[in-house]
Amino acid sequence: MSTTVANTGTEVKTWGGGNEPLKASYGKMMMWFFIVSDALTFSGFLAAYGFSRFKFIDSWPIADEVFTHVPFLHGQELPMIYVAFMTFVLIMSSVTMVLAVDAGHHLNKAKVTIYMFLTIIGGLIFVGSQAWEWATFIQGDFGAVQTKGGNILQFVDAEGHRVALRDFVEVGEHERVQQERKNGIWFVKEGTLPTYTVEEVIHGLEKHENVLVRTQILNEHGHKTVLTRAESLKQLKANGKHVVEGANLKENEYGSPLFADFFFFITGFHGFHVFSGVIINIIIFFNVILGTYEKRKSYEMVEKVGLYWHFVDLVWVFVFTFFYLV
């Protein structure tokens, strides 16, 4: 590396730190070692996800049924499409990043500026998409009833298509009101109450002959088990405890709460990496514009943040596979 950023004056002395057996500068090497440790953190998360999934292998939610939404296309079931788009955006921003690094090697300031800018835009689109996906996931879709044992009962019609609670349940008189800080015991408050009570859901199910209950248990074909009409009513009346709409860290209308926990944790940790990557990219972008690296005659800083940015892409490739595909 003839273009080392900081020279210590010890370049010729073998034992003075001037030797570079790996032919890489200190900063680049440390970025690589940081990436190794960060990769181990992510693999810890993904392996823990695998553990929980193997533990509940016969009742894990089917990702294809969870992530079916695409912005501006309401009500259409399009599994995978939006995640595929996000993956493509991230790979594309990785490409503009390598192009910026390549332009840096040729000391081409104008090109580095353009490519860095495009990389930042790509990163912002990705983080925005993730925020949208979180919002959709939290808001939920069809609604479900949680049993005393913590399992989820969902509703389907005779053909097996999902039925939303709003399609067959009518809201009656609610005696139970949301506990707020300002009334009752002053220090106690609670989250938003579900739109329906379990009794209303039972009434709705009794009225609509074609609605059936679907449990979490996967059959030998990998589909969720659908109960008969009699069993549906029995199960709901005997075990239904409260209505779940959407997902949070405690409950999840799509199935096991662990699924939602890992979703928030892993994509959140990854999204945080993308976010910090965008911030670092912006700093480097301004340094490029100000001509800092032009004066140094070396764009190695671009290469270092580039490594980090590609790593974020690399992690997403794995998250994509293990969360959405497998």
Added chain:
Amino acid sequence: MAHAHKLEIFRGLVKFKSNTQKIWGVLIFLTIITAVEVVLGIYKPEVLMGHVLGMKALNWIFIILTLVKAYYITWDFMHMRDETKALRRMVVWTAIFLILYLMFILLQEGGYVFDVYDNGYIKRDF
């Protein structure tokens, strides 16, 4: 450094004229792989639902394609191809060894816990 890039991929089957060209080439390759994954993920062909070595054939395909993608991101976008052998091995072997170890331990344990639940809390009855 500026002109030290290795421009061959697929073990020399494809050789690019410049680094920029190689980047676009790799992008096309990665896009094709992602497209294949998405199509398989949406249609889930019945042929690939059979179990191979304890897992669905389709899932093996997904994992292998992911590792292929990871290889090209690391080797060509992160320029691992151009680093010295020692740096490459330090980074890649360390990560691969530790991750395989962790995956094995946790997945084995998860499967065990499932069996304990499934068999009514008794795994071995001596």
